Amino acid sequence: MKKIFKIILLLILSINTFSKENIDTLFLYKNYQLEGKIKYDIFKMAVNGYEKINSKENKYFTIIDYSKPSYEKRMVILNLEDKNLEYYTYVAHGKNSGAEKAIAFSNKLNSYKSSLGFYITGKPYYGSFGYSLRLKGLEENFNSNANVRNIVIHALEENEKTSIKKFGFLCRTEGCPAIPRKISREVIEKIKNGTIIFIYGEDESYLKESSYIR
Incomplete structure (x- = not known):
């Protein structure tokens, strides 16, 4: 029985990307040791959306959980090739989204709020905050004005x-x-040029209207 389990495990871990047809999401969740870091329901949404994005680099996948307060770590970066959790760290939100927790979101220019949904990373550059990474929002009405x-x-x-x-x-x-x-800098170097980022927040409109998470 143990031998059969090991064979199944090796087959699952040999796949470079998520697939709803051949990977159990709960198994993945546990394999990446996400318990206590990201809620399972959020991870499941992230995987569902990830699979709907065709043109992407499959080495890394980033998930940000803005339902958690900012004094807690709420960003995970998964290495999809090595099948491990590579980073679990802090991440800031927009100053008009809230104080300790992000509770308001916007896609509008000069709103100074965070935007939810799926993004694809672009090229790094040097800006006013040093080495930075451009993001392209993939969801109309939610993050399409990221650029x-x-x-x-x-x-x-x-x-x-x-x-x-x-x-x-x-x-x-x-x-x-x-x-x-x-x-x-090391994070930017790893997730640049086409990897996917999913930013989750407790927003009724996004949860009802996003075509990616359903």
Whole structure:
């Protein structure tokens, strides 16, 4: 029996991407050790949407859970080739989305709010926050203005622990999912050029209307 299980396990882990037809989502969830980090229902939404995106680089997949407060780690980066959780870290939200928790979201220019949904990463560049990564929003009405809003991944302005200690929550942005400076460059180098990012938040409109998560 153990031998049969090992064979099945090897077959599952040999697949480079998610597939609803041949991979059990709960098994994946446990294999990536996501319990206590990302809720299973959110992971299931992420996998459903991921499978609907055809043109993508299948090495990394990033999930951000804005239903958690910013003083907790709420961003996971999955290595789809090695089948492991490569990063579990802090991530900021937009200053008009809320203080310790993101509760309001927008796709509008100058809203200074975070935008939900699926993104595909572009090319890195040097901007006002240093080495940064361009993002393209894939969902009309939810994040399609990411480019004109300059929603990018960049380093946090302040050390995450210092910020949380000072304010009780992570320093906020103009809508960008900023991450700790000490890992920002290496993360950008890994997830650049066509990998997928899913940003989840407790927003009734998105949960009802997004065609990706259903």
